[in-house]
Amino acid sequence: MATAAHPPFKNIYHLRRVAEASQKPCVVCYKPTSVVLVSEDGKNDFFYVCQTHLADRGFASPVVNAAAEAAKRRQEELEKEMELVKKEWEKRQKTKKSDRDAKAKERRNNKDNDKKAEQEELDAQKTEDRRDKGEHREQLRKLEEQKEEAKTKAEQEQRVFHLNKDIYGMRVNNWRNIQRSKRTAELLRKPGGLPSVPMRSPGDGSNDTPTAPASP
Numbered sequence: 001m002a003t004a005a006h007p008p009f010k011n012i013y014h015l016r017r018v019a020e021a022s023q024k025p026c027v028v029c030y031k032p033t034s035v036v037l038v039s040e041d042g043k044n045d046f047f048y049v050c051q052t053h054l055a056d057r058g059f060a061s062p063v064v065n066a067a068a069e070a071a072k073r074r075q076e077e078l079e080k081e082m083e084l085v086k087k088e089w090e091k092r093q094k095t096k097k098s099d100r101d102a103k104a105k106e107r108r109n110n111k112d113n114d115k116k117a118e119q120e121e122l123d124a125q126k127t128e129d130r131r132d133k134g135e136h137r138e139q140l141r142k143l144e145e146q147k148e149e150a151k152t153k154a155e156q157e158q159r160v161f162h163l164n165k166d167i168y169g170m171r172v173n174n175w176r177n178i179q180r181s182k183r184t185a186e187l188l189r190k191p192g193g194l195p196s197v198p199m200r201s202p203g204d205g206s207n208d209t210p211t212a213p214a215s216p
């Protein structure tokens with residue numbers, strides 16, 4: 001039967017991107033998107049979808065891809081490194097503070113404390129703090145940049161997906177509906193393609209009732 005026609009595409013979809021100006025509404029949320037999933041054969045099915053839905057396993061699952069996996073691992077490593085850098089920074093700040101507190105206490109206990117030398121030291125500390133803070137921020141900024149690059153690469157390398165079976169079922173139904181519409185349009189274009197309304201008046205012919213099959 002035509003309605004049960006087997007679709008000419010498998011549940012393997014490739015991600016393509018169109019230009020910003022060619023964005024179309026996402027099938028899930030209707031927001032404009034430039035991501036298109038195209039059936040593996042490259043022509044029989046395609047639809048627009050936001051990149052974010054592709055991370056949802058209820059919608060699609062990525063087909064394992066070495067380059068995407070590597071980029072994703074890199075992203076995770078960088079995330080861990082950033083956490084480590086932040087923790088080390090906090091630790092260093094604590095050590096610095098306790099060292100300085102100890103020094104200040106020592107100075108208070110010392111009767112021949114040189115006020116000028118003390119002020120110079122405090123100024124030097126301020127300069128050191130400013131420099132440390134600048135370096136720390138710069139280090140984090142670079143890591144953040146690398147992490148974003150890895151994330152983008154992971155997304156871009158991930159170009160093959162399996163759809164969730166219900167979503168694939170919807171695509172197949174959609175394809176069948178299109179086939180039906182196409183057939184109807186074809187029949188309408190072709191003279192005599194559609195059965196015409198009988199022209200004879202009722203009761204004047206012998207062909208109105210189908211012939212019953214002969215009994216054995």
Ligand SMILES: [Zn+2]
Binds near residue numbers: 030050
């Ligand atoms: Zn969407």
